[in-house]
Amino acid sequence: MNNVISIPSNSDVYRAYYQTRDFTVLSDAYxxxxxxxxxxxxxxxxxFMVMCINKVTDLPIYSYKNKLGGWNVVKTKEIRLPEKNGKIDFAxxxxxxxxxxxxxxxxxxxxSDRKIAATKELVSKNNQLNS
Structure with missing residues (x-):
């Protein structure tokens, strides 16, 4: 399966992920x-929806210790999406x-530009010292 959102049901970190490639759901995930x-x-x-789901599930109360995370949270939560004229604003x-x-x-x-500039500066200083 692909183009789905995976959500753990029994994990220390309850983060949703967008799965673009084929993958398999093993145990403790949806x-x-x-x-x-x-x-x-x-x-x-x-x-965008992953971001909205994670906003709901990324709270300390939904920890592995409390057994309140993942799918158990998401399946009953209202996840708000942007609207325009009463319809979901997909655009x-x-x-x-x-x-x-x-x-x-x-x-x-x-x-990357800063790293390149810093490297060039170091090389230049090194060349001056060796001259």
Whole structure:
């Protein structure tokens, strides 16, 4: 199965994950997918939903110690999604996740640029010392 959200039912960390590739659910986990046959979710929309699920389940009360995590939390919780004119705003989900991805890529590029600049500076100083 693929293009589903996996949620542990018995874990120390109750984080949902979007599974894009084929995978198998073993014990103590659940795989959920969007039920509507009218709309097929994009990967970004699934990622947005993972973020919403994790917002609900990423609380100290839902710890392994308390046996209150994962599916036991999600199956009864209301998970709010963005709306526009009374309907789920799927376009917003796509745009929001795309923006986050672009920001993350920008940060990686800036980090890489700083590393390259620092390396060039060290090489230059080393060359000056050896001259």
């Amino acid at each position: 795989a959920i997918r969007w039920k509507s046959k009218e709309i097929e979710l994009s990967p970004n929309q699934y990622l 917003f989900m796509d745009t929001f996740i795309s923006a986050i991805k672009k920001l993350a890529i920008k940060e990686v590029v800036l980090y």
